[in-house]
Amino acid sequence: MRARAGEGGEGSGAVASRARVRPVLVALDAETLDAARALGVATYRAEYGDLNDAADHASESWKKFCALMVKELRAVLDAGFDVILSDVDVVWLRDAAPYFKCESGDVDGCEEIRGADVMISSDNLSPTMDWELGARYAMRGIFNTGMMFIRNTRAGKDFLSDWARNLRAKDGAYSKLTTHQQVFNKMAREENAWPGLDVAPGASAKTRVLQSGSPLPSTGSPFAIGALPLRLFVNGHGYFMQWVNRKDGVWDDVKPYAVHATYTFDGSGGEAKRYRFQEVGLWALHDAAGEDEKFLTFELAPQNLTSEEPTIEDHLIVASANVRALVKAFAYAVSLNRTLAIPPLPCRCDKVWSGHDDVFSAKCRYPGANDEKYLPGTCPLDHFVSGAKIRKAGGRFVPLASVPSPRAAVFVDAARGERRDDVLLTLGDIDRVPALKFDANHAALSSAVSHPEPWCAECLREACASVLAADVLRRGATRATRGGTAEMWCVSFTDPASSP
Numbered sequence: 001m002r003a004r005a006g007e008g009g010e011g012s013g014a015v016a017s018r019a020r021v022r023p024v025l026v027a028l029d030a031e032t033l034d035a036a037r038a039l040g041v042a043t044y045r046a047e048y049g050d051l052n053d054a055a056d057h058a059s060e061s062w063k064k065f066c067a068l069m070v071k072e073l074r075a076v077l078d079a080g081f082d083v084i085l086s087d088v089d090v091v092w093l094r095d096a097a098p099y100f101k102c103e104s105g106d107v108d109g110c111e112e113i114r115g116a117d118v119m120i121s122s123d124n125l126s127p128t129m130d131w132e133l134g135a136r137y138a139m140r141g142i143f144n145t146g147m148m149f150i151r152n153t154r155a156g157k158d159f160l161s162d163w164a165r166n167l168r169a170k171d172g173a174y175s176k177l178t179t180h181q182q183v184f185n186k187m188a189r190e191e192n193a194w195p196g197l198d199v200a201p202g203a204s205a206k207t208r209v210l211q212s213g214s215p216l217p218s219t220g221s222p223f224a225i226g227a228l229p230l231r232l233f234v235n236g237h238g239y240f241m242q243w244v245n246r247k248d249g250v251w252d253d254v255k256p257y258a259v260h261a262t263y264t265f266d267g268s269g270g271e272a273k274r275y276r277f278q279e280v281g282l283w284a285l286h287d288a289a290g291e292d293e294k295f296l297t298f299e300l301a302p303q304n305l306t307s308e309e310p311t312i313e314d315h316l317i318v319a320s321a322n323v324r325a326l327v328k329a330f331a332y333a334v335s336l337n338r339t340l341a342i343p344p345l346p347c348r349c350d351k352v353w354s355g356h357d358d359v360f361s362a363k364c365r366y367p368g369a370n371d372e373k374y375l376p377g378t379c380p381l382d383h384f385v386s387g388a389k390i391r392k393a394g395g396r397f398v399p400l401a402s403v404p405s406p407r408a409a410v411f412v413d414a415a416r417g418e419r420r421d422d423v424l425l426t427l428g429d430i431d432r433v434p435a436l437k438f439d440a441n442h443a444a445l446s447s448a449v450s451h452p453e454p455w456c457a458e459c460l461r462e463a464c465a466s467v468l469a470a471d472v473l474r475r476g477a478t479r480a481t482r483g484g485t486a487e488m489w490c491v492s493f494t495d496p497a498s499s500p
Helices: 009-019 028-037 061-079 095-103 109-113 128-135 156-166 182-190 238-241 270-279 314-334 387-392 442-449 470-475
Strands: 024-027 042-045 082-086 091-092 118-122 143-150 209-211 224-227 256-262 296-297 339-342 346-347 378-379 397-399 425-428 454-458 477-481 486-491
Touching: 024 028, 024 118, 028 042, 061 082, 061 156, 061 182, 095 109, 143 156, 143 224, 143 256, 156 182, 238 256, 238 270, 238 454, 270 387, 270 397, 296 314, 314 339, 314 346, 314 425, 314 442, 314 470, 387 397, 387 442
Parallel strands: 024 042, 118 224, 296 339, 296 425, 339 397, 346 378
Antiparallel strands: 082 143, 091 256, 118 143, 209 224, 454 486, 477 486
16 A cells, blocks of 8 residues: 555555455655554655655656555565555455465465466456456456555566566656556557457466566566456446445345445545545544534435436436435535435436546446446436535535434424434435525535536437437537547536426
8 A cells, every 4th residue: 555644544544454454554754654653554664755745647756656656566575575556545345365365275266367476456347247258358448556466476576677667767658658557558468459468378268367468578578467356356336336246235145355446526536535435334434523413314205217227318307306405405404504414316327537438328337337237226426416516615414324323314394493403314305395595605505516517428429419319419518529520418417407
């Protein structure tokens, strides 16, 4: 693990204790060192004088940090250890060492990945296909460096040396890349080829080991990449949208080792990641200042929908209802001076970054997850509104899942002025509660909740007018994208035309 002060070191300590994993945190400054050690996290200091506070991936400081990190990994291998590398926004649910080492039988299918010196997670979107096809599916996606395992072998050390060298490149193709993840993906693939890597000849049907398409410069030989299973090392979409390995809240026989908080739409900072974990009950720490906090929640009534299958028409109905409910509920929470506890929000379509993908041709799912059966379902809060903007405007809120005993909510008839002192109150069916205006002091909060960013998606295969029903098309606006070769359609969840 690695962190700078204020970037989630506290969370990493809580996560580690749950999985009974002993992490080692490399601190880049004295503040992080002291904070981590106070939490009982094994930490050592690795300062690098040229680093500054620039954390965006385009900054030179970020690549220097990445090179420093890889150098430290090599030092750990030289000391005789294997390395589990974890981003700070990863929750470890159980000890993955038996899987990585694979020394006690075929633990969770580890024999299929045992031959890899470097194991890595991915941003792929079909856990089902990944489980069935292994590396032959994984090779067509993007590897994600948030969860990695590197063996203490000659090949593992050679890989780390070349990774660090490529991160320090001042010219050539590697110098143009901005992150260690981009550098890894380029190292894995043959130049100007796709997918640019493959399984070894004669590999088993479910092997999880790939041979890099490009050789390591230091050895002239490819390195063996282990594609970690999506069902065991779950990315954000797999866990927060698809609820992988669970049906009706019940685990199947495969439980994840770790969950990575990718797929957030409200920024990638600590607040967005923390809230995402809270939504699914994976955040163990609570603010001590909030121990006496009082909460208000509400219930969402079923909407009149057109289909049992996910459609954009029905998504507009439920998403608009969600936003209307949030506006109403926040007004009552302010009036009662309570923190709003937001229940799971129903949805019928995925959301894509900046609208740049075609969910319409993927059955309202994120392309790549077409055949996964998670919609209709529930979606995270940031699919509908910006928690960051609401928080900045003074809104106080938490996911209902993070409130102790959420089923013990006591009904309050707030519209008639009833007041109660219970920890958790509920307004009941929010559609039956009359609207309440925000007072003038909370105009910014009212605006933040009631005017979310529009929902957008592309029409890549044909014009949006051919994909969307005419009445749906009219609710939004269409514009050219991708240099005029495609269209993007955007719609507001608070536009009266998109309300039922």
